[in-house]
Amino acid sequence: MLSHEYVPRHILIPREEAKKLLKEWRIKGIQLPWIRASDPVARALGARPGDLVKIIRKSEVSGITVVYRYVVPG
Numbered sequence: 325m326l327s328h329e330y331v332p333r334h335i336l337i338p339r340e341e342a343k344k345l346l347k348e349w350r351i352k353g354i355q356l357p358w359i360r361a362s363d364p365v366a367r368a369l370g371a372r373p374g375d376l377v378k379i380i381r382k383s384e385v386s387g388i389t390v391v392y393r394y395v396v397p398g
Contacts (some may be wrong), residue, residue, distance in 0.1 A: 331365065332379050336370065337375070337377065354396075357391070357394070358394055374395065
């Protein structure tokens, strides 16, 4: 599933690195867009509520787009 061409690359960010990023951006994780822990990709990564997932998408317009998602229960 994760190797399918239409599934963007997902990376589970280590907790310490996630804390550094959130502190640098001066935000709380809950302020980011969410991904549910029950999402198939989140489950495959072993993501738990409170984790941060980095998603790298290929785009014809911008080349590469990087977005972050905060894992919530569900």
